[in-house]
Amino acid sequence: MQQDYYTLRAQADIEYSIWSQPEKPRIDFAYDTSSIASGTEEIMNKLNEKLINENHQIETGVVAGYGLQYLNPLVQITFTDGTTVLYGPVTSDNIDDLINEALGNNRNPLDITIGMLHGNRNDIPTIDKHSFLQLEEERRLTRNLGFIDPDLINHYIARDGYLAVNSIFEKKLTDEEIRKEISDSGLAGRGGAFFPTGVKWGFLSSASTEDKYLVCNADEGDPGSWVNRILMEGDPHSIIEGMIIGALGTFANKGYIYIRSEYPLAISRMQKAIDDAYSLGILGQNILRSNFSFDLRIIKGAGAYVCGEETGLIASIQDSRGMPRIKPPFPANSGVFFNPTNVNNVESFASIPMIMRNGSNWYKEYGVESISGTKLFSISGDVKKAGIMELPWGVKITDVLETCGGISNNKPFKALQAGGPLAGYLPSSIAGTLELEPNQFKEHGALVGSGGLVFISDSACSIQLNLLFSQFVEDESCGRCTTCHGGNQRMTEIFRRISRGNGRIEDKANLDIIGNTLLYSNCVHGQASPTIMKNTVSHFADDYEDCVINKKCSGDVCSCPGLTKLIIVDQFDKKLDEAMNICPTGMIKKINGKYTINMKDCIRCGACIELAPEAIKKVSDGTTQEMPEFIPRIFSENHKSLTPHSVLIEPSSITTNVLVRGEKSLSGMENMTI
Amino acid sequence: MNNYDKNNILNLLDSVSPDNADLLETLHIIQEHFGYLSKEALEIVSELLSLSVAHVYGTATYYADFRFVPPPETIIGWCSGPACLLKNGVGIRDAMLAVFGTELGEQLDNPSVEVCMAQCNGTCEQAPQIWVNNKVVGKLTAAKAIELARSIKEDI
Ligand SMILES: Cc1cc2nc3c(=O)[nH]c(=O)nc-3n(C[C@H](O)[C@H](O)[C@H](O)COP(=O)(O)O)c2cc1C
Ligand code: SF4
Ligand code: SF4
Ligand code: FES
Numbered sequence: 001m002q003q004d005y006y007t008l009r010a011q012a013d014i015e016y017s018i019w020s021q022p023e024k025p026r027i028d029f030a031y032d033t034s035s036i037a038s039g040t041e042e043i044m045n046k047l048n049e050k051l052i053n054e055n056h057q058i059e060t061g062v063v064a065g066y067g068l069q070y071l072n073p074l075v076q077i078t079f080t081d082g083t084t085v086l087y088g089p090v091t092s093d094n095i096d097d098l099i100n101e102a103l104g105n106n107r108n109p110l111d112i113t114i115g116m117l118h119g120n121r122n123d124i125p126t127i128d129k130h131s132f133l134q135l136e137e138e139r140r141l142t143r144n145l146g147f148i149d150p151d152l153i154n155h156y157i158a159r160d161g162y163l164a165v166n167s168i169f170e171k172k173l174t175d176e177e178i179r180k181e182i183s184d185s186g187l188a189g190r191g192g193a194f195f196p197t198g199v200k201w202g203f204l205s206s207a208s209t210e211d212k213y214l215v216c217n218a219d220e221g222d223p224g225s226w227v228n229r230i231l232m233e234g235d236p237h238s239i240i241e242g243m244i245i246g247a248l249g250t251f252a253n254k255g256y257i258y259i260r261s262e263y264p265l266a267i268s269r270m271q272k273a274i275d276d277a278y279s280l281g282i283l284g285q286n287i288l289r290s291n292f293s294f295d296l297r298i299i300k301g302a303g304a305y306v307c308g309e310e311t312g313l314i315a316s317i318q319d320s321r322g323m324p325r326i327k328p329p330f331p332a333n334s335g336v337f338f339n340p341t342n343v344n345n346v347e348s349f350a351s352i353p354m355i356m357r358n359g360s361n362w363y364k365e366y367g368v369e370s371i372s373g374t375k376l377f378s379i380s381g382d383v384k385k386a387g388i389m390e391l392p393w394g395v396k397i398t399d400v401l402e403t404c405g406g407i408s409n410n411k412p413f414k415a416l417q418a419g420g421p422l423a424g425y426l427p428s429s430i431a432g433t434l435e436l437e438p439n440q441f442k443e444h445g446a447l448v449g450s451g452g453l454v455f456i457s458d459s460a461c462s463i464q465l466n467l468l469f470s471q472f473v474e475d476e477s478c479g480r481c482t483t484c485h486g487g488n489q490r491m492t493e494i495f496r497r498i499s500r501g502n503g504r505i506e507d508k509a510n511l512d513i514i515g516n517t518l519l520y521s522n523c524v525h526g527q528a529s530p531t532i533m534k535n536t537v538s539h540f541a542d543d544y545e546d547c548v549i550n551k552k553c554s555g556d557v558c559s560c561p562g563l564t565k566l567i568i569v570d571q572f573d574k575k576l577d578e579a580m581n582i583c584p585t586g587m588i589k590k591i592n593g594k595y596t597i598n599m600k601d602c603i604r605c606g607a608c609i610e611l612a613p614e615a616i617k618k619v620s621d622g623t624t625q626e627m628p629e630f631i632p633r634i635f636s637e638n639h640k641s642l643t644p645h646s647v648l649i650e651p652s653s654i655t656t657n658v659l660v661r662g663e664k665s666l667s668g669m670e671n672m673t674i
Numbered sequence: 675m676n677n678y679d680k681n682n683i684l685n686l687l688d689s690v691s692p693d694n695a696d697l698l699e700t701l702h703i704i705q706e707h708f709g710y711l712s713k714e715a716l717e718i719v720s721e722l723l724s725l726s727v728a729h730v731y732g733t734a735t736y737y738a739d740f741r742f743v744p745p746p747e748t749i750i751g752w753c754s755g756p757a758c759l760l761k762n763g764v765g766i767r768d769a770m771l772a773v774f775g776t777e778l779g780e781q782l783d784n785p786s787v788e789v790c791m792a793q794c795n796g797t798c799e800q801a802p803q804i805w806v807n808n809k810v811v812g813k814l815t816a817a818k819a820i821e822l823a824r825s826i827k828e829d830i
Pocket of ligand 4: 803
């Protein structure tokens with residue numbers, strides 16, 4: 001028998017109030033992918049062991065990290081008066097401190113204290129005073145980070161979770177009223193294209209097939225963007241609730257969340273959340289005793305960037321190669337298994353419950369004229385402090401950089417790469433004048449994209465970076481369009497050649513042609529793949545001319561290998577022996593007491609400079625340098641062939657009744673026997 | 675676990691069915707269990723999901739996650755994301771490859787190791803990093819990567 005919302009809520013309130021004001025102090029570890037990467041598990045195990053051995057009256061638990069990733073591993077203590085304090089970076093050496101802190105034995109605040117999340121202690125500043133959070137106005141999408149155990153549905157419910165779904169049932173809101181609220185809020189798709197979510201739902205709602213699908217796009221393939229992961233690991237139910245409301249606003253009856261395989265913790269948290277929602281009657285048949293039903297399941301991706309493109313994603317769900325196809329037909333007409341489908345981003349769905357709970361006007365309190373609300377940004381690259389911020393649209397890029405402590409090693413700010421490898425690459429002279437707002441980026445031929453902000457210092461050369469991004473788009477092309485797979489191969493070849501010191505005057509014209517040709521690709525992957533190249537050619541003319549014509553590369557860490565060489569500036573540096581020993585190619589030699597570096601097989605790995613920074617310098621002297629054709633193969637007799645194609649050389653003896661998947665035009669072949 | 679017995683595989687797959695968006699899941703289950711997708715496994719999947727072997731094989735080879743020969747003992751995933759690239763990621767990659775004498779994605783028998791491409795998972799505060807059998811080794815430098823690769827090589 002289903003329970004009604006109020007019964008669930010009453011149970012949840014009890015559980016949550018015990019958790020937020022525990023009888024014994026509780027130490028909660030931030031447990032998410034970033035925390036795990038910073039070694040949280042080891043500290044957690046040690047602390048637990050100690051608590052058991054010494055029989056302390058302290059509980060332990062788990063929360064999601066507060067977003068200050070540069071201070072990982074993070075720990076929270078909730079005291080018996082309900083005060084919660086955040087600490088980090090915690091090491092194994094802090095275990096006794098934390099135990100004493102939890103027991104109230106410390107006189108002074110610990111030096112790893114970050115701030116107070118909740119409560120009223122005079123000696124600890126509240127978290128909103130923290131320097132990294134100065135640009136955040138209010139946590140809305142991330143309001144539950146640090147305030148719930150993300151694995152517990154009751155914590156979500158106690159913080160008004162699923163209230164919005166219930167009030168839709170109570171108020172008997174129609175699909176149209178739901179969509180109107182979403183449209184009025186101005187919510188625009190957070191996957192990067194900023195299409196109005198309410199309008200998109202309208203396309204699906206008008207379809208009248210038996211099965212209609214709602215798909216949550218959690219493929220988050222843009223390197224440097226991890227905002228969706230934060231939501232899935234930190235507040236999984238907000239996404240489920242958003243999808244249920246989406247289903248109510250479109251009459252969808254089936255849902256998928258397509259999560260990239262690089263996010264195993266997000267997958268297991270979302271799975272737990274779905275299972276719990278089913279067991280409380282929040283998913284499945286007759287949700288919260290209504291006559292509405294919605295089924296939801298997870299599809300785990302398998303490592304293909306273009307599966308983030310909605311038609312690629314749909315193909316991937318229906319048992320095929322995740323290759324995007326030309327639109328139309330749009331997913332609203334023909335999507336998963338050729339049924340009407342709507343694809344939205346994780347953050348779009350996570351924004352829905354709060355809009356329904358608080359109204360569209362409330363949502364519009366933040367933002368700018370062109371786009372409303374708050375947005376999650378993930379900040380990385382050459383900055384001192386990497387992490388997550390939830391910002392209202394319209395914040396200045398320079399302010400973001402300042403809040404992140406500026407560029408690391410106090411180098412100059414050279415460029416901003418926002419929104420993944422399709423979205424653009426802007427010089428500091430432009431990026432420094434911009435606000436986080438889609439149209440401002442568009443004016444300069446770039447996009448804000450999905451939330452990644454990678455700050456770049458002048459230790460990187462634009463040409464070398466272009467090569468690396470170009471390799472990414474080449475690698476990730478699905479191969480359907482010659483313009484895209486061939487064009488990106490040519491683009492990569494040109495950049496590789498320039499980077500090896502053999503740039504030619506005519507490269508610019510050829511890159512132009514490639515850029516224009518790529519526009520005739522089926523999907524946005526191909527169309528947008530030359531964005532960074534175009535930005536470079538137009539905004540970084542100096543870097544371009546230097547590398548192509550003057551054969552000089554300005555990069556220091558990330559530089560063109562064929563335009564740089566290593567020289568020994570101090571023969572008497574004691575560290576040169578170490579450098580000689582570390583060299584993986586044996587290119588540093590000591591002959592008659594004199595050190596030499598042979599550039600011919602030097603792979604520019606930089607290990608020697610790292611160990612003898614005063615003695616070995618990287619220089620670019622305006623000439624093309626010798627360099628190896630490939631990574632020198634030292635033990636090459638030892639290799640195992642990797643071609644997968646040898647697996648199925650023998651003819652298969654199997655006869656199956658084949659369901660042909662893929663494009664609708666093949667549907668005449670649906671039942672062939674081969 | 676290399677026991678590619680048909681019943682063994684079928685037991686793992688009792689929850690999958692044709693035309694139910696189960697192919698990726700099926701391939702993941704098999705790879706998780708056996709470490710790779712063998713010819714036999716792909717044929718069983720084809721039967722189970724009513725898809726041609728060519729379709730199953732074609733789909734599996736599209737995705738970077740799947741392997742078709744038994745995996746090495748040590749898989750080093752190299753992060754190809756921007757934060758890592760800005761911090762000498764390429765140098766780290768090439769240094770490890772030079773120590774092993776392989777190319778990216780090429781498997782070595784002796785030592786049983788492979789350096790393969792991996793994608794940013796949003797732990798960029800650890801950049802530059804690699805994953806050694808899924809365990810992060812962060813804040814790496816080229817010299818540390820060389821030492822790590824040499825220790826793997828010498829361990830055999
Ligand atoms: C190559 C490519 C990759 C994409 N990757 C993603 C992704 O990882 N996540 C995402 O939400 N949208 C991605 N998109 C955009 C989707 O196609 C789609 O527009 C989006 O999921 C719609 O959701 P929204 O309306 O909520 O923004 C990608 C698009 C392209 C062309
Ligand atoms: S543009 Fe590229 S990724 Fe998109 S369908 Fe064509 S080949 Fe595939
Ligand atoms: S850069 Fe690397 S390969 Fe070149 S000399 Fe230095 S250590 Fe050797
Ligand atoms: S770039 Fe390597 S983890 Fe993000």
